Amino acid sequence: MFARIIGTGGYLPEKCVTNKDLESVVETSDEWIFTRTGIRQRHIAADGQLTSDLALVASQRALESAGIDAKDLDLIIVATTTPDMVFPSTACILQQKLGAGACPAFDMQAVCSGFVYALATAEKFIKTGSAKRALVVGAETLSRIVDWKDRTTCVLFGDGAGAVVLEASEETGILSSVLKADGNYLPLLNVPGQVRHGAVEGTPFIHMDGQGVFKFAVRSLGEVGEEALAQQGIDKTELDWLIPHQANARIIEATAKKLGMPMERVVMTVERQGNTSAASVPLAIDEAAREGKLKRGDLVMLEGIGGGFAWGAILLRW
Numbered sequence: 001m002f003a004r005i006i007g008t009g010g011y012l013p014e015k016c017v018t019n020k021d022l023e024s025v026v027e028t029s030d031e032w033i034f035t036r037t038g039i040r041q042r043h044i045a046a047d048g049q050l051t052s053d054l055a056l057v058a059s060q061r062a063l064e065s066a067g068i069d070a071k072d073l074d075l076i077i078v079a080t081t082t083p084d085m086v087f088p089s090t091a092c093i094l095q096q097k098l099g100a101g102a103c104p105a106f107d108m109q110a111v112c113s114g115f116v117y118a119l120a121t122a123e124k125f126i127k128t129g130s131a132k133r134a135l136v137v138g139a140e141t142l143s144r145i146v147d148w149k150d151r152t153t154c155v156l157f158g159d160g161a162g163a164v165v166l167e168a169s170e171e172t173g174i175l176s177s178v179l180k181a182d183g184n185y186l187p188l189l190n191v192p193g194q195v196r197h198g199a200v201e202g203t204p205f206i207h208m209d210g211q212g213v214f215k216f217a218v219r220s221l222g223e224v225g226e227e228a229l230a231q232q233g234i235d236k237t238e239l240d241w242l243i244p245h246q247a248n249a250r251i252i253e254a255t256a257k258k259l260g261m262p263m264e265r266v267v268m269t270v271e272r273q274g275n276t277s278a279a280s281v282p283l284a285i286d287e288a289a290r291e292g293k294l295k296r297g298d299l300v301m302l303e304g305i306g307g308g309f310a311w312g313a314i315l316l317r318w
């Protein structure tokens, strides 16, 4: 039994902020941002638009493309670092907004690798027979935890949501998944603020050692991809598509090189979306699927990495 993606959806908030726009917010330039990151613009959620609102539209589109009703779902997982509230989970809020039945619903917190973690988890539910149809979402309003006075981080992130419907299939689907984490890297990437006694203690903004993250990402994404292939005894030359976390075009290019993938076989959205954390991989899957790039039987590698550090790779047949 496999877990196969049968529908995809994505949603980007209406407001689009270009690098040029940011030149009047912090001391930066379109040239600096584009050459260092490959980003030209990002979308930002409207005031009052919550992570679950973005997740709702992406999920409705995924359900529509799968041709199933929310009531048919027997599992909902939302990967997010920017939940609507401390509790309940954004997955429960989404479940209510979707009008889904009383299936299990929970959030996955693995920051930018959250979608890869969530998809690997949903696959286990399907493989063990605990679920037949799962909705797996990556949704973020990162703009709310970015310090808009800090040029080293605010230019990098964006908001959005992507979703897939996974279904039990006897034919094909997810072949292998490799998940990793190492909490020793906490100092390189974190949001240390804590809600305590009615106030936030510590900074509630993203703190990042950009170069430290960069070096670790390039090394670990290459390795974890190789491991997912080795589990199946598949050579990297057989890969049709690489769909990596979209943080920085230079990280993606270095990872693709390690896997021997030409850039025309790598799905890239970072230029138009920035880093949408847990939403970046499902948004890229949705774009590639809707553009007709992904053909039945194609061998696809998904990769994610982020705070924790937590990272992982999933190998699947489309």
Ligand code: UT7
Pocket: 027, 028, 029, 032, 033, 036, 037, 112, 151, 152, 153, 155, 208, 209, 210, 211, 213, 214, 217, 247, 248, 251, 275, 277, 305, 306, 307
């Ligand atoms: O999802 C995972 C999360 N994060 C990542 O994947 C990020 C990984 N890291 C990166 O993408 C890169 O390290 C960055 C894009 C964040 C930074 O690029 P870099 O080539 O490592 O630049 P840097 O941090 O070494 O900074 C170089 C210079 C510095 O000036 P000085 O000290 O050389 O005078 C920075 O102050 O660029 C300056 N700088 C900027 N200049 C204009 C930093 N941010 C900006 C900015 N505009 N926005």
